[in-house]
Amino acid sequence: MDLRYSSAAEKFRREIRRWLAGSVPEAWRRPCFWLDLDGTGQSLDLRRGWEKDRADNGFAGVDWPEEYGGRGGDHEIRAVHDEEMARARAPIGPFLGLTYLGTTLLGPTLLRYGTEDQKRRLLPAILSGETIWCQGFSEPESGSDLASLRATAHRDGDVLVVSGEKTWTSMARFADAMFALVRTDPEAERQRGLTFLLIDLALPGVTVRPIRQMSGSHEFGQEFLDEVRVPVAGNVVGAPGDGWAVAKYLLGVERNASPISQYFEFRHELDDVIAVARRTHKDGRSAIEQPAVRQRIARCRADLELLRVRGYDAMTRVGRGEDLGAHASVTKLLWSRTRLAIADLGADVLGVDGQLGADAGAGHLRWRHLHVRGQRIAGGTAQIQRTIIARELLELPR
Ligand SMILES: Cc1cc2nc3c(=O)[nH]c(=O)nc-3n(C[C@H](O)[C@H](O)[C@H](O)COP(=O)(O)OP(=O)(O)OC[C@H]3O[C@@H](n4cnc5c(N)ncnc54)[C@H](O)[C@@H]3O)c2cc1C
Structure with a gap:
């Protein structure tokens, strides 16, 4: 077994390491740095600015196709990117990374299941941090048994009208939009009637409430969806009613x-x-x-x-x-x-x-x-x- 990276990946390592050395200030590497700023606007501004800079410098979406704002690298480039980001203690990962859910979960899912229009429209905005995403799968009575979820969406002309509640939503406090699983066919058996839907959290009828965790952090949240009118065009990922297959793929990516x-x-x-x-x-x-x-x-x-x-x-x-x-x-x-x-x-x-x-x-x-x-x-x-x-x-x- 040869565990060495290709020379192209090592060249990329030198490049990204150089960029990180200049872009992640020494103070950020102190273990308590982000903790001391937790919940402040300063923390959000610093991370947002840094993520935008990362995208502008070509270090976001390194293994995504270039036509969608990525760098077109392979899985080795991605691995080197992940290694170097973590090594430099850059503000990434599910807690600090504002674009984490978009880049690690929604992005790969759109690359597999999205339409050409969705890929061109949504992927670059994920990388730049213009749209911060959260994941709306869990509900108060549906976690492990996700297929029992009850948030519904019924069709009314060109829109899906969504009502229900989502909870334990990481990054809800900062998110602009949510990728969610909703029940579009109440007659179908459990996972058969589900649709993977993209919901703009600025739409009328959406209320986001923060949940404070025992650690004191409160980026977590709960969302109440009261007859939220989501345009069908461009917001359904995969076929309507086929959301389970899309969600299963995304969960596999999340677990890994x-x-x-x-x-x-x-x-x-x-x-x-x-x-x-x-x-x-x-x-x-x-x-x-x-x-x-x-x-x-x-x-x-x-x-x-x-x-x-x-x-x-x-x-x-x-x-x-x-x-x-x-x-x-x-x-x-x-x-x-x-x-x-x-x-x-x-x-x-x-x-x-x-x-x-x-x-x-x-x-x-x-x-x-x-x-x-x-x-x-x-x-x-x-x-x-x-x-x-x-x-x-x-x-x-x-
Ligand atoms: C830090 C954190 C971040 C999260 N972020 C998100 C997010 O961004 N978006 C989102 O949608 N959700 C999120 N969640 C929710 C998470 O996916 C659910 O909490 C999880 O799936 C468990 O569901 P539940 O809380 O309803 O517990 P339950 O499903 O009610 O489980 C309660 C207990 O029963 C056990 N149990 C349940 N069913 C079985 C079974 N069949 N066999 C054996 N044991 C069983 C479970 O293991 C658990 O110990 C997050 C949760 C946490 C803690």
Whole structure:
């Protein structure tokens, strides 16, 4: 097996690394930087400006076709891009990246299922951050059993009239538009009557309410849709009533996320824990000297390496044009478990005093410990992933 990148990908690495060195200020790389600004307009402005600059410099959508605003690179270029972004601690990912849901979920879905008009109209605006997207799948009574969702859309001439409620929506606070699953045929059986619909959140009848998480962050939200009139033309992705197939594809992309950038991102998080473990003392010894802590660090490192190898495997499969199917569920389990283990280790290193804020420089560990709990749930819970793996990969009896 040859794990080296092509020379074209390495050339691209030098180029993007140079750009990142000049565009991500040193202060942004400090673990508490974004946390200190959390929820402020300054955080939003900085990230919005940076994402626009990234697109203007040709480093957004690096593996999307050029005619839709991308760079036309292959899966290796994308992997190098993800690695370098994470290595530079650029404001990317599901929490900081304003264009994250558009670039990682909606974009690939439009490339597969969108019409030519949708691709030309929507993809460049995703990359530049002109349209910030959120994902409206979950409802108060429909999460794991997504096909039971109840938001309806009935046809009235040229529009679909949407009513219902969506919840647990990441980025709802900042989003301009939502890609949603709605029930267009109440007579059809469960997933058969669903449509994948693009909804402008500025339309009359939409109310967005923020939800504050236990970490204190409130980019999360809940949307109430009261007879929202969405033009059919250009806003239905895939065929009407065929939204389940489109959503299943998107969920596969979400579960796989980007294990290569996650590897670097979580390595930073583990390094942050190690740094605090070196300076935290208990019973006359630093935490880093304690065998139990060392053992857990080693386990996290081993799992991270596994994640990296899975990332290369996924990259190879995607490069061959294969669908990742249930393999994405294995990756989702692995990354969510590993990230949680790192955050739990951080909390244990801090101990009770640390949890109460005794170490002022360790706010990022406290925040992460609370914030990453949701990762086992987002994008499908750990139990649901295990069921998918049991059924589709292991072919266990029901
Ligand atoms: C941080 C975060 C971000 C999110 N972002 C979004 C977003 O942007 N857009 C969006 O649409 N949704 C989002 N969600 C919602 C997420 O997709 C749902 O929370 C998730 O699918 C679980 O659904 P639920 O909350 O309704 O829990 P439920 O489905 O009610 O599950 C409750 C518990 O029962 C278990 N369970 C349920 N069914 C089974 C079964 N058949 N077998 C075994 N166990 C089962 C579950 O594993 C879980 O432990 C987000 C959630 C979180 C935490």
